[in-house]
Amino acid sequence: xxxxxxxxxxxxxYLSKKDKxxxxxxxxYKSPSEKVLTSRKDIFxxxxxxxxxxxxxxxxxxxxxxxxxxxxxxxxxxKTVSKLSSIQLxxxxxxxxxxxxxxxxxKQILNKxxxxxxxxxxxxxxAIIYLSRLRQIGRWSAEMILLFTYNRPNIWPVQxxxxxxxxSKNYKKKYLPPQKYINLLNKRFSPxxxxxxxxxxxxxxPEPIQY
Numbered sequence: 001x002x003x004x005x006x007x008x009x010x011x012x013x014y015l016s017k018k019d020k021x022x023x024x025x026x027x028x029y030k031s032p033s034e035k036v037l038t039s040r041k042d043i044f045x046x047x048x049x050x051x052x053x054x055x056x057x058x059x060x061x062x063x064x065x066x067x068x069x070x071x072x073x074x075x076x077x078x079k080t081v082s083k084l085s086s087i088q089l090x091x092x093x094x095x096x097x098x099x100x101x102x103x104x105x106x107k108q109i110l111n112k113x114x115x116x117x118x119x120x121x122x123x124x125x126x127a128i129i130y131l132s133r134l135r136q137i138g139r140w141s142a143e144m145i146l147l148f149t150y151n152r153p154n155i156w157p158v159q160x161x162x163x164x165x166x167x168s169k170n171y172k173k174k175y176l177p178p179q180k181y182i183n184l185l186n187k188r189f190s191p192x193x194x195x196x197x198x199x200x201x202x203x204x205x206p207e208p209i210q211y
Contacts, residue, residue, distance in 0.1 A: 005037060005151045011192035015199075018188055021170050025199040037151060037198050043116040044109060045076045046149045047134070050141040051101045052094065060093075067092035078109040101136025108134065124152055147194050156186045156193035166200035 016023035052068060053061035071092055072080045081089075081102060089099045108114035114134060119127045124146060131142035143157040157163055167182065168175040189196040 005153065007153050007192070008037070008195065011153065011195040014192055015189060015196055019185075019196075022189070022196055022199060025170070025203055029199060029202045037148070037194065041149065042076075043119075043145065043149050044078055044105070046145055047105055047137065047141075048076060048081070048102055050144055051098050051105070051136045054098070054136070054141070064093040068094070078106040081106040082110060098136060101134075104135040119150065124155065127152075147197070152194060154191045154193045155197065156189070157197065158182055158186075160197075162201050162204060163197055166204045170200065170203055 012026050016026055048068070049061075049065060052065050056064070068089070069076060071084060071088055086096075086099050086103065089102060090096070094102070105114070109116075119130065122130060127146055127150075128139055128142040131137050131145055132139060137145075140157060140159045143155050143160075146152040147155040147157070164176055164182075167173060167177045167185065171177070171181070171185075173181060185196070186193060
């Protein structure tokens with residue numbers, strides 16, 4: 001894990017001035033042991049975790065991921081995964097589509113069809129399009145990668161159910177909150193939407209989310 005992003009404290013001050021509710025959330029989740037947004041800086045690991053976690057509960061995803069990690073002998077990288085058979089991967093509890101997604105990812109990294117180093121030179125939208133070309137990776141997964149692996153400061157994942165639930169709860173809106181209101185918050189929180197997202201997530205989940 002790397003340290004907290006350099007923009008974090010500046011973002012907290014900015015968001016606190018911009019929005020009263022955000023200010024109270026930032027104060028509420030402020031402690032010496034505050035676990036904030038950190039990154040493994042390991043895109044293959046994060047992409048595998050993202051694929052595994054799709055459309056299943058957090059508890060189920062963690063269980064499958066532990067089995068997957070064990071099958072990889074704690075070395076989650078493209079070379080290790082490429083040597084595992086589909087049957088071995090399925091035995092971890094992965095669906096056929098997820099097995100195909102993880103195998104395809106390993107192959108594309110090994111043959112350099114997918115080059116993670118290019119992402120740091122791309123805008124957020126360019127990176128989302130590039131990542132979305134990967135099998136089993138859609139816009140939401142790409143945004144999670146930009147947020148957690150690259151610590152991009154202004155990601156606003158409007159397809160994320162947790163974020164939408166948190167907006168409804170904290171801003172006393174119906175679920176789903178109106179698109180117009182989501183856009184208003186996006187404008188208000190920019191250029192630090194990632195930090196706002198993280199605090200909104202914390203308001204509904206005692207454990208900080210990590211990919």
